[in-house]
Amino acid sequence: MKVILLQDVKSLGKKGDIVEVSEGYARNMLLKKGLGKEATGQNMNDLKLQKANAEKIAREILEAAQALAKEMEGKSIRVAVKTGEGGRVFGSVSSKEIAEEIKKQLGYDVDKKKIQIDNPIRALGVTNVAIKLHAKVTAEIAVKVVEL
Template sequence: MKVILLQDVKNVGKKDDIVEANDGYARNVLLRKGLGVEASKKAVNDLKLKKANEDRVAKEKLLEAKKFAEELREKEVILKMKVGEGGRTFGAVSTKEIAEAAKKQLGYDLDKKKMHTEPIKTLGVHNIEVKVHPKVTATLKVKVQEDK
């Protein structure tokens, strides 16, 4: 019997897979526990429509992420640090501080966990990589200035 799985089932298949199962196993386990539905023409057609819709939504999200990455590339966040003798800084700028400054200055809600950088301990302009989508990475300029 052909069954469309509604959830991942160990040793059988992943969600939305169409699998061939023994009649008894399909009726007594998969269908009864709500792990799958019988693969009728209507169910298969519904599955195809659902997958097509999910693909379209995924493409739209990818395009939005690319657009946002381009927009972010042109922006700059300014942070101030205390500096001692000889231009040595006190402490470092972390991703948490960068995320807070981006929210205040640019209005973007960036996740500090998705920023890839070492703590910034020098003055000047630094490029920070921000993962905005699993396939898209943006670059944000962080300008660290002396706090007087």
């Protein structure tokens, strides 16, 4: 019997997969527990439409991330920090501070977890910081650290 999986089932398949199982397993396990539904013509069409819709949404999200990356590319922000003798920065510039300044100065709402800082920013000057907008899209922005 062919069954469309509604959830991931260990050792059988992932959500949306069409699998061939014995009739007893399908009726007593998969259908009874709501883990799958019978692969009828109507259910197959529904699955095809759901997959097409999911692909369309994923494509739109990717295009939006690419457009935002193009807008952000080449822009810079200023972060003012306290300094001591000789221009040494107290502490370092955090991703939270960078996210706040991006929102204030450029108007983009960026999650601090998406800002990727390789080494802590502990000196005055310009540092390029990567912002991961999507799994496939990364934008780069210049952070100018200036004395307060």
